[in-house]
Amino acid sequence: MAHYLDSFPEHHISIHNKTYIYFGGTAYLGLQTDVDFQNIFIENIRKYGTNYGASRKSNIRMAVYDEAETYLSKLVGSEACISMSSGYLAGQLVAHGLNTNNHAFFYAPNTHSALRLSSNKSQSFSTYEDLKEALHLHLKLKTDETPVVFLDAVDFSGSHFPDFEGLKTLPLSELILVVDDSHGIGILGERGGGIYKTIKDLNPKELIVCASLGKGFGVQAGAIFGCKSRISSLENTAFFGGSSPASPANLATLLHSEGIYNIKRKQLKDNTDFFIDNLNLLDKFQYMIGHPAFSFSDEHLNNHLESNGIIVTSFRYPDENSPMMSRIVISASHTETDILRLCEVLNNA
Template structure:
């Protein structure tokens, strides 16, 4: 466990020693970006630091509707609703369908944000397919299948082969798209359009907006009818929304997002071009997280003052999750250093 006293950006200081940081989910590296912060502070001056009222209040701030239309257009959905976090977005979707009497099924590696009570993931898509088929034979209620669109192990994005084993025309699909929306993958649009082409009975996508847009917020995308139903729940009405300054920044920092997406894409290409042992890693096209299992990499990089993501996730009894995460805030020399060290380790 390593403690730091400021945001872990490109560099962190541990016991007085500066180290390069290749972890976390600040993919675009905007949390300490001067031009981005200038826009963000301007929005705070206009909207304040917090808005604790319900979105169902008789007083409404128009920036929410404006941003939700913008986000829906970006991903290709009919409608969108924003919330204070991606976790809350997942929980709203989960609680809503459970309350409606649907049976919930979880694909392998699904995030805890999508879970309710002690529900668990199926070990394989084959097992999931059998369970869903059995449910359909016995019940007239449409099953709901939850998954992470990008699961860091290649089971879903980019081909969604496992999902295509299911009778999608008889299933509501709820996908957590937190690690794709706003990032270079699919030009920032996430996986909504890809999933929609698979023709599920209904598609809902929920997401954190913090990873791609660098502000604390979440969102749900779907049909106009379904989004309105979600907005009319007590769960939604009783929760405070994302701060309007955060939501406004998604609109006003659009040009910065595009530039940083392009920079991150270049970093990914640089990393892959220099790496000799690509088979050591699991990675997806145009995504900057490179998952690995050989803990020699973690140890060797740490010896050379490079910290990566490596911990038991999502709880202490889970296996160690290790990955190198590239960010737009890195410099070319940082990436070349990591590549050189990995190549040296396996020479």
């Protein structure tokens, strides 16, 4: 059942005059309502305005874009980076840019729609065994089409992050990998750099990573990471030139908030560890070591939580005919009291 709110859903929310502890959403670091973070954002709005709708190809350009992209590429470990107004648009730019006669698309299990093209001839797979077999067959035919494998770094089933065991079975040296790191960048990896370096070490033919910056960094924007030649080719498309960029105030806030990000990431890790230490039945959930999301499909458990004053992310995904997907999300904004109450309710389920 959908609930409508009049303000951002913090760790406590009010529905029909009843207060619930909220363990859902994607505000992993709790930045959206953090006063210090908001003050940095407000100052940048005063400097850069609320929006900047001009093309990045315009003769008048803002230096903050290049500054933020240089910062992000160093953080992630890529040669280059370009930013977009959203993670979804970043994924679509990559997919459109690779949609040529020189590439064949293969989608790993649970790949997000941001990486998909409705008109593209592609193959989707529910298991890595099937994906591996299809790739070997494609390569055996020795076509001129380089295989492109799309996947989500964090797919909430544990199939990818942290070990990427399925990915390791593929002929990576002959593949272009396109990885959506929207649920990893900002909270995973060294200083929040995400999974780029981890997958780069697997030595794919080419690696392209795209991501939303809203989940981990708390600002509305997207980014694409890769080698200089690939990023340059994407920059030179009509798709990029015709798209409004991210708000410069958003990217400036990302640049100026590193100290807050570091503090919040530590708090998130402490909160996640505290939850695991106090939960008796961890095997009820699908989770990834190092990530603060804990998924389950038991609708009775979801009802039990809500009847005890706790609301988690819960809806049918990806469409109305799909099974109910429920997810407990620990954030940096939760208190130990919040988490202990969650554990108490779960342990008595």
